[in-house]
Amino acid sequence: DTGVSQNPRHKITKRGQNVTFRCDPISEHNRLYWYRQTLGQGPEFLTYFQNEAQLEKSRLLSDRFSAERPKGSFSTLEIQRTEQGDSAMYLCASSFFRDRGLEFFGPGTRLTVL
């Protein structure tokens, strides 16, 4: 296992299009997190799964955003009707123990909305 992977690494899309990102966590990790990071800011929490259950969802996550983790393994994050303000790095992280910190982040998907 080589760690958390994310695909695609880069995505350029036109405003109004839908995009979907994928995160493959470390296989034995039951917790999976999505974050968004813009330039000069720290990562902002979006949502959190424990196995297939979505347990927390940020108020920042508008109705255009949806995340799934159907079998408790990989997760997808979909953004519908993208806006220029959605341009950011989308980071995924996984862990086994919540209180030991998020040690394993994926490399991120950089989204550019034109």
Next chain:
Amino acid sequence: RKEVEQDPGPFNVPEGATVAFNCTYSNSASQSFFWYRQDCRKEPKLLMSVYSSGNEDGRFTAQLNRASQYISLLIRDSKLSDSATYLCVVNIEWSFGSGTKLNVKP
């Protein structure tokens, strides 16, 4: 008010210097605290947890002050390779600070 606040810096220090960053948090119920390091255009990497009694890992020392609601990170004998952005994390909804940029110069 943001949940977690950090001085964005940059902190420009010479090699060998000692440098300290603070991070204040607003939720007194916070239980877990961490420091991360993030290099330019890379993902954050966990540097160390912050325990109530304080903890040290080589040149790095982390401390927690619950009364004043801040955590700190001290780096001794700075190396060029320490240049990065340092992010603090507070566990409630995993709130990250905006980061403090450190530039270590020869």
